Amino acid sequence: METVSYYDYIFIGGGLSTLLTVDEMLKSKRFDQQRILILEAVSKNTNDRTWSFWESGKGKFDKIAAQYWDHAIFAAADFKTTVALHPYKYKTVESAAFYTSLKQKFEKSGIVTYKLERYENHNESANGVVVRTETSVYNCKKLFVSVFHNQETAHQTKYPMLWQHFIGWKIRTKEPLIDPNALTFMDFDLPQDGNTRFMYVLPFSNTKALFEFTYFSPEIVADHVYTDAIKAYLNQRRIFDYEVYETEQGAIPMSSYPFWNKNSKHVAYIGSAGGWTKASTGFTFSSSRKKAKSLVKNLHSSFDLRKLRYFNRFWFYDLLFVDVLYRNNELGSEVFASLFKKLPASLILKFLDEETRFTEELRIFWACPKRPFITALLRRLVGLSPRPL
Numbered sequence: 001m002e003t004v005s006y007y008d009y010i011f012i013g014g015g016l017s018t019l020l021t022v023d024e025m026l027k028s029k030r031f032d033q034q035r036i037l038i039l040e041a042v043s044k045n046t047n048d049r050t051w052s053f054w055e056s057g058k059g060k061f062d063k064i065a066a067q068y069w070d071h072a073i074f075a076a077a078d079f080k081t082t083v084a085l086h087p088y089k090y091k092t093v094e095s096a097a098f099y100t101s102l103k104q105k106f107e108k109s110g111i112v113t114y115k116l117e118r119y120e121n122h123n124e125s126a127n128g129v130v131v132r133t134e135t136s137v138y139n140c141k142k143l144f145v146s147v148f149h150n151q152e153t154a155h156q157t158k159y160p161m162l163w164q165h166f167i168g169w170k171i172r173t174k175e176p177l178i179d180p181n182a183l184t185f186m187d188f189d190l191p192q193d194g195n196t197r198f199m200y201v202l203p204f205s206n207t208k209a210l211f212e213f214t215y216f217s218p219e220i221v222a223d224h225v226y227t228d229a230i231k232a233y234l235n236q237r238r239i240f241d242y243e244v245y246e247t248e249q250g251a252i253p254m255s256s257y258p259f260w261n262k263n264s265k266h267v268a269y270i271g272s273a274g275g276w277t278k279a280s281t282g283f284t285f286s287s288s289r290k291k292a293k294s295l296v297k298n299l300h301s302s303f304d305l306r307k308l309r310y311f312n313r314f315w316f317y318d319l320l321f322v323d324v325l326y327r328n329n330e331l332g333s334e335v336f337a338s339l340f341k342k343l344p345a346s347l348i349l350k351f352l353d354e355e356t357r358f359t360e361e362l363r364i365f366w367a368c369p370k371r372p373f374i375t376a377l378l379r380r381l382v383g384l385s386p387r388p389l
């Protein structure tokens with residue numbers, strides 16, 4: 001007969017959202033008498049992501065931050081600018097350092113168990129949840145799942161789905177060919193071919209940088225499309241002699257789909273699977289920090305997880321933005337260029353962090369091309385879902 005182990009809280013997936021949430025639980029000290037289990041399918045000891053985000057002043061992850069920048073370049077076909085980010089700094093954390101530092105902290109806590117086990121399914125009852133992995137069965141009071149599946153969004157049209165999809169190459173050159181200050185937030189000065197495409201560049205030194213060819217679009221493309229674009233971009237900058245020492249690849253969901261609707265009393269979806277990704281950008285790091293904090297603030301053994309919902313006015317703005325790019329996928333360059341031409345970067349970043357006042361948001365709306373957004377708004381008001389043109 002199989003033995004069933006009991007934990008108060010079980011987390012499926014040992015990635016960003018789980019680690020941030022468990023870290024908040026430890027910090028709150030309210031869970032010191034509880035047992036927490038993290039089930040992760042793969043050993044996460046490689047640098048599978050380079051996480052970037054912006055914040056003002058000192059931050060919690062400064063100790064493990066690989067680098068930060070005070071300025072950023074934005075470029076489009078007819079426009080290029082270097083903007084001061086003050087009061088923000090753009091920071092980068094390597095995921096390997098993040099996983100290691102948090103896992104060490106959890107080990108010391110004595111209340112968190114981390115197991116390398118693949119989750120298979122769960123059943124919820126009135127009092128809790130039974131969780132099955134390939135090898136074991138567990139009982140818990142609350143289950144948090146951070147495994148993203150696209151099936152549910154694929155079968156609906158009300159909330160269109162874009163992807164922030166990309167391949168990034170970390171390269172090393174022999175000669176000092178890279179400007180270590182030239183963080184490139186978005187460079188749209190490359191063929192758009194009916195999509196929203198840009199190069200994102202994180203320079204680590206004068207010989208090392210990440211070049212990431214990125215789309216905001218409904219369809220993923222073949223790997224060689226990204227890598228050919230990176231090669232062409234490097235050649236244009238007369239960078240011919242380089243070695244690729246690390247690669248990263250991703251497809252991050254960009255949608256205002258209310259992922260939290262499938263939460264139940266004892267089971268909640270977190271991270272990208274729970275709608276924690278900012279739909280208009282794909283940025284998830286900062287928004288997960290905020291969502292993890294607010295989740296833990298409310299969490300207790302009888303908390304009804306159906307209460308976790310993230311509708312606010314920024315959710316609606318993101319809905320319109322995704323509608324616009326879903327209908328006219330080529331408009332991304334124009335929208336972002338309008339913002340960077342007319343507004344300080346600090347206001348744009350504050351808006352993307354969902355920390356602006358409504359009067360500041362009016363400045364953002366005013367700077368955007370009016371026609372596509374008004375069309376998207378009217379279509380939503382009369383209940384029409386967007387269709388690609």
Ligand SMILES: Cc1cc2nc3c(=O)[nH]c(=O)nc-3n(C[C@H](O)[C@H](O)[C@H](O)COP(=O)(O)OP(=O)(O)OC[C@H]3O[C@@H](n4cnc5c(N)ncnc54)[C@H](O)[C@@H]3O)c2cc1C
Pocket residue numbers: 012013014015016017018039040041042044048049050051052053117118119120146147248249250251252270271272273282283284285286
């Ligand atoms: C390469 C890359 C770079 C990114 N860069 C940035 C960035 O710069 N800034 C930013 O804000 N966002 C970035 N993102 C987006 C986002 O921050 C990450 O995708 C983030 O990891 C999402 O966190 P999560 O908890 O939702 O999912 P994950 O971190 O992916 O965690 C889910 C975990 O579940 C595990 N898992 C899957 N199936 C099972 C199973 N059956 N059983 C047990 N475990 C399972 C996976 O192995 C994984 O560890 C990036 C994403 C990628 C892919």
